[in-house]
Structures are given as C-alpha cells and as structure tokens.
Amino acid sequence: MxxxxxxxxxxxxxxxxxxxxxxxxxxxxxxxxxxxxxxxxxxxxxxxxxxxxxxxxxxxVTLNYAKEHIKESKSILESSLDIGLSSSSRLHELFVNLIGVTPKEWREKGRDVLITYGFGETPFGEALIGFTDKGICYLGFIDNNKNEIFNRFKELWENANLCFDEKAANEYLENIFIKNKKYSLFVKGTNLQINVWRALLNLPNGIVATYQDIANFLDKPKATRAVASAIGRNHIGYLIPCHRVIAKSGAMSGYRWGIERKKILIAYESLNKEK
Missing domain, CATH: 1.10.10 (Arc Repressor Mutant, subunit A)
Incomplete structure (x- = not known):
C-alpha cells in the first residue's frame, strides 16, 4: 500500500x-x-x-458545502432516535458492533487482555492499529509523531499485554481500507464518551454534523463542551468518524490527527458516497 x-x-x-x-x-x-x-x-x-x-x-471543503450538509445531518440524527442502533439504522459501513468498557472496569480486567498492534500504511497516511479478540481498540494516524502516537496508545491501554505484529496489523488495515470488511470496536471511556462515540456511528458517509447536533441527539443540549471533549478523546480514528463533526459556522477546525487529514476524509467521503 x-x-x-x-x-x-x-x-x-x-x-x-x-x-x-x-x-x-x-x-x-x-x-x-x-x-x-x-x-x-x-x-x-x-x-x-x-x-x-x-x-x-x-x-x-468549503463552508457553503458544510453548512448545507449540517441541515441534512440534523434530520438523520433525529430520525435515528426512533431507529436506535439496530441493524436497520445507517451506521458507519465498516463495523457491526461497539463494545465499551469504563476506566473502572478496565482497571479490574485489563491485565488479562492481549492487544496486538503494529504500524502500516493507509490511503490517509501511516497509522498505528491495535486490536483484541473483542475488536479494534486503537487506530491513530501518524505524521512526524510516531513515538507520541505510540505512547498515547500505551497510556490508554496501560494494563494490557502488548504484542507487536506488523504483518497482522497490515492485514487489518488492508481489510479496513481496501476490502471494507466489517469489524467490532472495543473502546475505553466514560459512559458519556461511549455514548458520544455510538452517536457518531449514526453519521453516514458524506454527512457532517455539529457538536450541538450530537449533544441534542443524546438529549444533553447544554453539554456541548463535554460532547466536544468526548469527540476529541476518540481513540479509533476514521472508524468512529469524529472527523464528520464540525463547528456550527461550518469551519472544519480541530482534529486530533491533523486538520488537513480531516478535510481529506470529509471531501473523500462526500464525493464518493454515491459511487
């Protein structure tokens, strides 16, 4: 690749x-x-x-495009309240399940978990991927910060047994980005964070939403800052599509793995959603 x-x-x-x-x-x-x-x-x-x-x-990637599609995302999120996270909803196309564990649960059980990880290439740059028998637990994009991303990964899953396997990691990445295979996701976060990440999975390819949209979807209209913080803590890039959330003005600012990458992901998805 x-x-x-x-x-x-x-x-x-x-x-x-x-x-x-x-x-x-x-x-x-x-x-x-x-x-x-x-x-x-x-x-x-x-x-x-x-x-x-x-x-x-x-x-x-213009503001006009973003503003137009914010309206569309609002109606999709509203309708998904009735549908829930069932198989009939328009979840992100790449997976079938999200399993969450709280920090307390992880402290009690994390030492028994084996996480395989490795570095590989994707259409959106080099990435570090980690996975367990429960699903993918980390996907972070790398620019000139390989050590920083790896340390972030280690800190998040500090109690796990880590096993480096570059061949397996590259097979995972190829299956995700080239073959579009479905995977479960295994995340660690507070209940609010996990619920925010679940909400992001309701955003289909080519659709963007605002932080306020996500807060309203969770019936927490005054928790926009907490929602934004949860989105910023997402540790599975691309698969949990935090890149699809933008400011109310339509500005595409703030992305853990680089604003240029965020624009590329949004544009790539919007222009290929009908293909």
Whole structure:
C-alpha cells in the first residue's frame, strides 16, 4: 500500500498550500508547482487517489458545502432516535458492533487482555492499529509523531499485554481500507464518551454534523463542551468518524490527527458516497 501513502502525502502538501494561500485563489498550476509536480501529473494522481478532480475536491471543503450538509445531518440524527442502533439504522459501513468498557472496569480486567498492534500504511497516511479478540481498540494516524502516537496508545491501554505484529496489523488495515470488511470496536471511556462515540456511528458517509447536533441527539443540549471533549478523546480514528463533526459556522477546525487529514476524509467521503 506504499503508493497510497505517497499519494496522501502529496495531497496533504497541496491542501496545506491552499489553506495558506486561499485568499489569493491559487490556480491548479500554482498548487502543482508548489508540491513539485506538473499540472497534469498532479490532476492525474489526485483523481486516481480521490476519484475526483482537485477543483471538485476543493468545492467539497468549503463552508457553503458544510453548512448545507449540517441541515441534512440534523434530520438523520433525529430520525435515528426512533431507529436506535439496530441493524436497520445507517451506521458507519465498516463495523457491526461497539463494545465499551469504563476506566473502572478496565482497571479490574485489563491485565488479562492481549492487544496486538503494529504500524502500516493507509490511503490517509501511516497509522498505528491495535486490536483484541473483542475488536479494534486503537487506530491513530501518524505524521512526524510516531513515538507520541505510540505512547498515547500505551497510556490508554496501560494494563494490557502488548504484542507487536506488523504483518497482522497490515492485514487489518488492508481489510479496513481496501476490502471494507466489517469489524467490532472495543473502546475505553466514560459512559458519556461511549455514548458520544455510538452517536457518531449514526453519521453516514458524506454527512457532517455539529457538536450541538450530537449533544441534542443524546438529549444533553447544554453539554456541548463535554460532547466536544468526548469527540476529541476518540481513540479509533476514521472508524468512529469524529472527523464528520464540525463547528456550527461550518469551519472544519480541530482534529486530533491533523486538520488537513480531516478535510481529506470529509471531501473523500462526500464525493464518493454515491459511487
């Protein structure tokens, strides 16, 4: 999957350049030149990776797009209250179950858990994945912070027995990102955090919501800050789609694994949801 990672890095560079120069309305030529590619090579690589042109991609990360889809997400979340988290609801397509454990429960039982982990490549950059016999328990994206992400992973599952297996990790990542296999998720958090993460699974591909939407969905309209904190503590990136939650203004700020990656994930999903 090395080509995925190299393409992601090029796309990330392009988005950083656009973010820094958007007021000047840079052309595709300028963006391509800045990342060291010809215009046509850039367009070809970009389209091969994302499935759309750079211009279509840029349109999908505008505030106007986000504001339009916030309204859509509100109705989906409202309707899902009646449906619940049953198989008939439009849960995230990649898994069938979420198992939660509180910090207290983990302190009592965590020493018996074996977590296999490893590093591998995904279409959205290098990642660290950890999994148990109950399901995936960690997925964090890596830029130039490999040690930081690993230490975060170790701190979260401090009582577990960790087993490094890069081959198994890469097989997991390929099954998730290439073969779209379904997996259970195993998370550790407070009851509120776990409920917030369950709510995020009700957001389908291509849909974004606000922090207030999630708080309302949980019948805690005054707990927006607590909800935002819970979203920020999500330790299974992409699979629990915290990248789909944005500010009420439509701004796509704040993402544990980088704002450029958040924009890429939202745009990728929105432009491919009908394909």
């Amino acid at each position: 090395h080509t995925f990672n190299s393409n992601y890095i090029q796309i990330e560079k392009a988005i950083k350049y656009i973010d820094e120069n958007f007021k000047k309305h840079p052309s595709i030529d300028e963006v391509a030149k800045n990342i060291g590619m010809s215009k046509y090579h850039f367009i070809r690589v970009f389209k091969e990776y994302v499935g759309v042109t750079p211009m279509q991609f840029l349109h999908s």
